Amino acid sequence: MNCDDVRVALSARLDGEDPRLPSAALDAHTDSCPGCRSWLARAERVTRLTRLRAVDVPDLTAPVLAAASRAVSRSAATALAPGRG
Ligand SMILES: [Zn+2]
Numbered sequence: 001m002n003c004d005d006v007r008v009a010l011s012a013r014l015d016g017e018d019p020r021l022p023s024a025a026l027d028a029h030t031d032s033c034p035g036c037r038s039w040l041a042r043a044e045r046v047t048r049l050t051r052l053r054a055v056d057v058p059d060l061t062a063p064v065l066a067a068a069s070r071a072v073s074r075s076a077a078t079a080l081a082p083g084r085g
Pocket of ligand 1: 002006029033035036037
């Protein structure tokens with residue numbers, strides 16, 4: 001098991017895939033190998049940023065509320081119109 005094997009496995013584990021190597025062996029290597037430790041720190045940061053961006057959707061709360069408010073006042077006006085004289 002060399003550093004490349006470990007990094008491939010760590011990357012798979014970060015992606016939620018089967019690392020194909022025992023987690024204990026990966027953690028033991030990462031603990032004893034500064035190169036893989038800093039590689040893992042960078043990979044975790046990239047994975048986190050990617051996930052944050054993936055759920056970054058536009059906030060449509062204001063337009064939806066505005067549309068709903070317009071719909072309510074339109075239906076209220078329609079409901080009141082026949083009663084007015
Ligand atoms: Zn290593």
